[in-house]
Amino acid sequence: MSDILSSGSVALVTGASSGIGAATARHLVARGLRVIGTGRSLERLKELADELGETGLMIELDVRDEDAVAAALADLPAEWREIDILVNNAGHDAGGWQEFQDLDRTASDDVINTNVTGLIRMTSHVIPRMLNRNRGHIVNIGSISSFTPYPKSAVYCASKFAVDGFTQSLRMDMANTAIRVTQIDPGVVLTGFQLSRYKGDQAAADAFIDSYPTGLTPDDVARAICFSLEQPPGVMIDRIVLQPTQGA
């Protein structure tokens, strides 16, 4: 059986319309893979589609929508149906970075629905065909918030701790199969994440970023994802934690 990070494999990347997801799609296509990119913003997905050409298939998809996810996967063209790699990347902290008592409940529910329920939903729809072929690699994007709680992020941290618990238990359930499960836990990455966290307030997002001396780039995270994928089938990377080098 060929290595999973080889020409012809199909990867599905959620949240491919920006940041880490878009960079990951580009890196995978550069390695010869075909990439299904999903997100809610069709406009931004179209830009990526133009760039990736026939090696990319962009689908407008909200991971919170069970019926839409089921339909999108069922309707994939036959040659795209066998997904070898699932990168569960879609996530946000919109309306976050506030003490718990000040968080808007609807925004908090949305963080859980996207970061946790959406990630589990995507996995549950993709994994049956992986099990049928005994071939697959699931990469969940956690965060340092998956294991280090900090203030003003109670619900976001809860969501990423949940991703961690899911990843670890899923890996155990896959123990007698060839399916690998990896979690990538970045520190601060320079993406649209902060702008979305502050609901489009650019000054607040810039101030947050400026409070950190350095940040990772989406390419840094995409390289870590590719490192986990490029290991021989007998090697499982459980987790990669990436932090920006202070002072670099």
Ligand SMILES: NC(=O)c1ccc[n+]([C@@H]2O[C@H](COP(=O)([O-])OP(=O)(O)OC[C@H]3O[C@@H](n4cnc5c(N)ncnc54)[C@H](OP(=O)(O)O)[C@@H]3O)[C@@H](O)[C@H]2O)c1
């Ligand atoms: N940036 C950081 O500092 C950092 C650090 C650690 C972990 N992370 C994690 O990295 C992942 C990617 O974030 P990013 O930094 O690349 O931020 P980003 O640039 O804001 O990208 C987030 C992506 O998630 C997608 N998304 C959000 N809600 C969605 C939904 N309901 N359905 C489908 N797609 C949805 C967005 O697409 P649409 O808006 O088009 O739907 C977008 O493509 C997230 O899981 C985040 O928690 C980020």
